[in-house]
Amino acid sequence: MIGNRVYISGMGIISPLGIGVLETKDAILKNKVGIRPISLFSVAKNKPLPVGEVPVVFEADPIPRTHALARIAAAQAMEGCLEPPDAVVLGITTGGMLTTEDLLRQKETTPAAFQYHSLTSVTEDIARRYHCTGPVVTVSTACSSSAVAITIALEMIRTGMAGRVLAGGADSLCRLTYYGFHSLQLIDPDGAHPLDKNRRGMSVAEGAAMLLLTADRPHHAVAEILGAGLSCDAYHPTAPEPEGKGALSAMQAALDDAGILYSDIDYINLHGTGTRDNDLAEARAINALFLNKMPIVSSIKGASGHPLAAAGAIEAVVSAIALSDQRVPGNVGCREPDPELNLNPVLQPTKTSLTTVLSNSFGFGGNNASLVMGTPRSSGQSAAAAGRAKPMKVLGSACITGAGDTHKTMEMIYAGKPCSGIISLEEISKNLAAAGVRRLKRLPRLVLSLATSAHENSQRADTPSSVFLGTGWGALSETYDFLSRLYETDEQFPSPIDFVGSVHNSPAGQIAMKFQATGPNITTTGGDYSFEQSMMTASLLSGKTDAPFLLIGADESHHKLSCLLDRSVSAGEILSDGGGALYLSPEDKTGGLYINLNHYQMATDIPGVIPSLIQSLGGAERIRERYGVLLAGIPGAFRKQSAAQLSEFLTSTNFQKPVIDYRKLTGEFASASAVAAVLAINFLKQGTIPGWLLKGENLPLHGKGALIIGLGSFITAMEVIWQ
Amino acid sequence: MQGMEKLIDELKHKIVSSLNLIDIQPEDIGNDDQLVGGDLGIDSIDILEMVIVIERDYGVAIDNKEIGQQVFKSLATLAEHIYQHSPRLST
Numbered sequence: 118m119i120g121n122r123v124y125i126s127g128m129g130i131i132s133p134l135g136i137g138v139l140e141t142k143d144a145i146l147k148n149k150v151g152i153r154p155i156s157l158f159s160v161a162k163n164k165p166l167p168v169g170e171v172p173v174v175f176e177a178d179p180i181p182r183t184h185a186l187a188r189i190a191a192a193q194a195m196e197g198c199l200e201p202p203d204a205v206v207l208g209i210t211t212g213g214m215l216t217t218e219d220l221l222r223q224k225e226t227t228p229a230a231f232q233y234h235s236l237t238s239v240t241e242d243i244a245r246r247y248h249c250t251g252p253v254v255t256v257s258t259a260c261s262s263s264a265v266a267i268t269i270a271l272e273m274i275r276t277g278m279a280g281r282v283l284a285g286g287a288d289s290l291c292r293l294t295y296y297g298f299h300s301l302q303l304i305d306p307d308g309a310h311p312l313d314k315n316r317r318g319m320s321v322a323e324g325a326a327m328l329l330l331t332a333d334r335p336h337h338a339v340a341e342i343l344g345a346g347l348s349c350d351a352y353h354p355t356a357p358e359p360e361g362k363g364a365l366s367a368m369q370a371a372l373d374d375a376g377i378l379y380s381d382i383d384y385i386n387l388h389g390t391g392t393r394d395n396d397l398a399e400a401r402a403i404n405a406l407f408l409n410k411m412p413i414v415s416s417i418k419g420a421s422g423h424p425l426a427a428a429g430a431i432e433a434v435v436s437a438i439a440l441s442d443q444r445v446p447g448n449v450g451c452r453e454p455d456p457e458l459n460l461n462p463v464l465q466p467t468k469t470s471l472t473t474v475l476s477n478s479f480g481f482g483g484n485n486a487s488l489v490m491g492t493p494r495s496s497g498q499s500a501a502a503a504g505r506a507k508p509m510k511v512l513g514s515a516c517i518t519g520a521g522d523t524h525k526t527m528e529m530i531y532a533g534k535p536c537s538g539i540i541s542l543e544e545i546s547k548n549l550a551a552a553g554v555r556r557l558k559r560l561p562r563l564v565l566s567l568a569t570s571a572h573e574n575s576q577r578a579d580t581p582s583s584v585f586l587g588t589g590w591g592a593l594s595e596t597y598d599f600l601s602r603l604y605e606t607d608e609q610f611p612s613p614i615d616f617v618g619s620v621h622n623s624p625a626g627q628i629a630m631k632f633q634a635t636g637p638n639i640t641t642t643g644g645d646y647s648f649e650q651s652m653m654t655a656s657l658l659s660g661k662t663d664a665p666f667l668l669i670g671a672d673e674s675h676h677k678l679s680c681l682l683d684r685s686v687s688a689g690e691i692l693s694d695g696g697g698a699l700y701l702s703p704e705d706k707t708g709g710l711y712i713n714l715n716h717y718q719m720a721t722d723i724p725g726v727i728p729s730l731i732q733s734l735g736g737a738e739r740i741r742e743r744y745g746v747l748l749a750g751i752p753g754a755f756r757k758q759s760a761a762q763l764s765e766f767l768t769s770t771n772f773q774k775p776v777i778d779y780r781k782l783t784g785e786f787a788s789a790s791a792v793a794a795v796l797a798i799n800f801l802k803q804g805t806i807p808g809w810l811l812k813g814e815n816l817p818l819h820g821k822g823a824l825i826i827g828l829g830s831f832i833t834a835m836e837v838i839w840q
Numbered sequence: 841m842q843g844m845e846k847l848i849d850e851l852k853h854k855i856v857s858s859l860n861l862i863d864i865q866p867e868d869i870g871n872d873d874q875l876v877g878g879d880l881g882i883d884s885i886d887i888l889e890m891v892i893v894i895e896r897d898y899g900v901a902i903d904n905k906e907i908g909q910q911v912f913k914s915l916a917t918l919a920e921h922i923y924q925h926s927p928r929l930s931t
Contacts, residue, residue: 300888300892301885301888302888302891302903302904302905302908354885355885356884393905551862551863552862552863552881555859555860555861555862556859556860556885556886606896609895609896610892610893610895610896611892612889612892613885613888613889613892614885614886614888614889617885
């Protein structure tokens with residue numbers, strides 16, 4: 118299948134270099150440095166470190182700074198576009214953290230105060246402002262987040278799933294990243310000097326950038342996204358693999374995806390953070406790939422600092438500006454290029470002929486993304502084959518609930534008892550080597566244990582090449598412990614171990630290391646629909662190869678944070694957590710048990726969502742024939758809205774089979790739907806659903822499938838079927 | 841050198857508890873054992889955690905990688921560095 122071409126139809130940018138494309142161009146032309154000592158928040162008794170701070174104050178806004186930055190970039194990118202985007206895909210790592218840090222310090226206990234904490238609240242805010250009803254995806258893969266977001270958007274358009282996608286990223290400065298990177302000794306006290314012989318580290322920064330990507334060629338096309346490549350080092354939680362193998366593999370994958378050769382690249386916008394290890398690993402990868410035909414290279418991070426999740430999108434905009442102006446930005450901050458790197462960066466903005474550029478973004482967890490962009494080609498179809506969004510074969514599965522592992526959970530379910538609650542850290546870790554997980558707290562242990570069990574359950578000799586994780590809230594223990602110790606020590610002694618563990622993609626990085634999974638490693642987050650979001654990402658990206666992969670949904674409960682952040686969890690209630698993992702194959706030849714994401718749509722204040730769901734599932738008659746049981750995901754916070762949605766669905770389809778309100782069994786946690794998927798798989802394997810539902814014998818399924826729908830602020834549908 | 845012995849003993853306990861080392865007792869760590877990449881299973885992130893612990897408990901900052909590599913060679917080199925630089929230990 119040959120996919121659609123993907124054009125940049127609009128761009129928005131706000132960074133330490135300025136607001137908007139024109140200011141950014143001007144800053145690049147003047148080699149402006151946007152790095153100076155932090156003023157956004159006070160830093161107790163510490164000497165303020167240089168950061169890339171956007172010189173704007175948003176005092177009047179009730180929303181956190183990341184949201185405000187995202188709104189500005191989105192407004193620029195959407196200017197002149199009268200139609201809503203079909204999807205919004207953003208890379209975010211800090212979200213509402215700057216606000217949450219203040220609230221936690223003030224010991225705020227009102228959940229409403231934390232309503233903008235989540236990363237997905239940024240993406241949902243942008244989607245609502247531009248009336249997007251389609252998929253909303255939030256990628257959190259540390260410093261490659263927005264480059265991965267653009268990769269997902271690219272596939273959405275290539276496959277025809279969407280015609281117009283708003284993609285990008287946003288992150289504001291906050292104490293977590295400011296002190297976290299400092300505790301890792303990755304900050305240059307004099308500001309970042311990428312590629313310099315005497316470089317000592319990066320400068321943490323902030324910003325947002327968005328691209329309106331379209332299948333239709335705009336009148337004034339700026340550039341095209343020609344290809345993208347993802348990889349994972351599977352080497353270390355923070356440090357890059359020293360030889361740059363992961364970076365090389367992402368760049369090679371991007372070239373292959375674009376259908377071009379290394380010799381076609383005219384310019385590389387480097388990740389170039391200014392840390393000794395990053396710049397060296399990236400340089401080794403580039404030297405290995407480009408051999409004797411080295412393109413022009415430069416990093417802008419000596420000018421902008423490193424805006425973390427926003428970096429990939431900001432540099433995609435900078436690369437598009439380079440293509441349209443035929444001028445590459447200078448490697449600001451580099452005084453004497455490090456001879457060991459053998460890169461020869463341009464130090465001043467330089468006019469040159471450019472048709473194809475590569476932009477690199479590498480992050481913690483060895484998460485690598487490379488984008489290939491070019492001047493608009495003659496129209497026609499993309500050279501790259503589009504991924505296949507289709508049912509995925511279930512090779513193995515596992516869940517963890519308050520009852521314990523899969524076996525114990527199924528025992529409880531067939532006995533008609535709930536599996537809510539939480540199990541101990543020791544029980545979670547029983548299939549993990551103690552020394553290997555000594556630094557890991559609850560979420561990464563849940564995720565590693567699930568991955569291990571799902572893989573074992575498959576009884577297969579092969580191992581996963583890619584990992585897709587959906588989590589509603591990420592690593593709450595590490596985040597809470599990091600901030601607690603920071604405050605207790607008057608901002609003197611933050612824990613680097615907790616910082617490393619606090620990033621959303623840290624658990625998926627652990628899986629990559631365990632299985633040496635060097636393919637895409639993507640963590641997405643979307644509240645109660647995080648697992649479904651991850652499944653969508655997996656179905657878009659995993660189909661590019663035939664290799665098996667892991668799809669996981671998991672969340673930890675936290676005694677302080679869960680009831681503040683998750684509106685379905687009430688204070689004083691018994692906490693529940695856990696998740697589900699599936700070992701899946703994109704190949705479809707052999708028959709067996711399959712899982713498929715049929716529907717994913719925003720629901721609040723949008724009319725016609727249930728008819729749209731029924732249509733996605735092939736109509737009422739097909740639904741009645743195809744499914745023997747319905748598992749309904751009804752988050753506590755949306756019980757009333759969900760009940761109305763469920764009732765409309767049942768009435769419209771005249772569905773008479775059993776309906777399981779599964780959160781009554783699992784308890785309330787964001788990724789409960791991952792457990793529901795594992796329950797459904799086990800129902801189909803056993804051929805029955807538990808009899809207590811009908812107060813009788815276990816009910817045979819007669820080969821029919823299970824439908825799992827998510828209700829509330831989004832409407833989702835997954836099916837588990839024999840095929 | 842009684843102060844030095846006490847310091848080494850303290851450091852052994854701090855390493856085991858701060859890094860949550862499994863199956864290792866403080867007395868298992870030899871004064872001249874290789875700290876990083878050896879049998880203790882300690883890596884660069886652990887060292888950064890120890891840097892913070894040492895700054896907090898002894899007022900000694902080890903804020904660059906080159907010095908860090910020398911100082912964290914073994915328990916003996918670490919204790920020596922702290923002993924020489926700590927305002928809390930010097931008399």
